[in-house]
Amino acid sequence: MFDESLRLTVLGSATPFARPDNACSGLLVEGGGARVWVDAGSGTLAELQRYVALGDVDAVWISHLHADHSADLLTAYYALLYAGLDVPLPVPLLGPPGIADRLAGFLTNGPDRSPVEQAFAVDELYDGHAVRIGGLTLRSRAVTHGPPAFALRVEDGDGRSLVYSGDCEPCPSLVELARDCDLFVCEADGEVPGHHSAAQAGRSAAEAGAHRLVVTHVGAGTRPEDAVALAAAEFPGEVAHADPGRRFEVTRRSRTPGRTPTSPASSR
Numbered sequence: 001m002f003d004e005s006l007r008l009t010v011l012g013s014a015t016p017f018a019r020p021d022n023a024c025s026g027l028l029v030e031g032g033g034a035r036v037w038v039d040a041g042s043g044t045l046a047e048l049q050r051y052v053a054l055g056d057v058d059a060v061w062i063s064h065l066h067a068d069h070s071a072d073l074l075t076a077y078y079a080l081l082y083a084g085l086d087v088p089l090p091v092p093l094l095g096p097p098g099i100a101d102r103l104a105g106f107l108t109n110g111p112d113r114s115p116v117e118q119a120f121a122v123d124e125l126y127d128g129h130a131v132r133i134g135g136l137t138l139r140s141r142a143v144t145h146g147p148p149a150f151a152l153r154v155e156d157g158d159g160r161s162l163v164y165s166g167d168c169e170p171c172p173s174l175v176e177l178a179r180d181c182d183l184f185v186c187e188a189d190g191e192v193p194g195h196h197s198a199a200q201a202g203r204s205a206a207e208a209g210a211h212r213l214v215v216t217h218v219g220a221g222t223r224p225e226d227a228v229a230l231a232a233a234e235f236p237g238e239v240a241h242a243d244p245g246r247r248f249e250v251t252r253r254s255r256t257p258g259r260t261p262t263s264p265a266s267s268r
Helices: 044-048 072-082 099-107 172-177 198-208 224-232
Strands: 007-014 026-031 034-038 059-061 091-095 120-124 130-133 136-143 149-155 161-164 183-187 212-216 238-241 247-249
Touching (some): 034 136, 072 099, 149 172, 198 212, 212 224, 224 238
Parallel strands (some): 034 059, 059 091, 183 212
Antiparallel strands (some): 007 026, 026 034, 136 149
């Protein structure tokens, strides 16, 4: 029987290119009888299959169309249509406006457009987009990154919630989306336009009143443990790094005054 508990598995957190031991951005969200592949950066398709078969994925959600968040959609397309897999098609694909044409622009090799829609049932995101996947509700908000970009809130039927920033700089829509969430996964690529630094990730989490924080997509010049420390200096809750393969159970926890310097409950 499928486990109904809400949980997140890190498929990769590297930026801006995959490393031998860490794929680019990608998460597997499971709960409510559903499995959602969140961001498909380079290397994440292989990592996804450590946990679920591609045919068991109920939907794919893409924050924006930079390659380190979406490139493995290209090989997923080949897998879905040409690898002889027993996969119900098309797979729901939730992504920024123009995602189907972007994929087709790369995949088309002749006069006829590649049949992207045979592999993916494309649903373009917009600010305030909401959809039900199994027992999960997925809500998206537009965030500030440069190209069209979105953050995601996932809620199950028991009131548990997780929020993923995608790539973005601090902005009101992200804080609103993350309000009182149980687990907040926030990028920390650096204090440059379109991104959070680790300290800014901590501040966004604190402003939102999140219960726990996981920093991901940490810039190459910062060690993960330093990113955690910088975020923890701004956030009074539990802070961890999105180590590849790490699993986070999403549970409701009471907020307590003061900083709790331990990491969220997780497993590998």
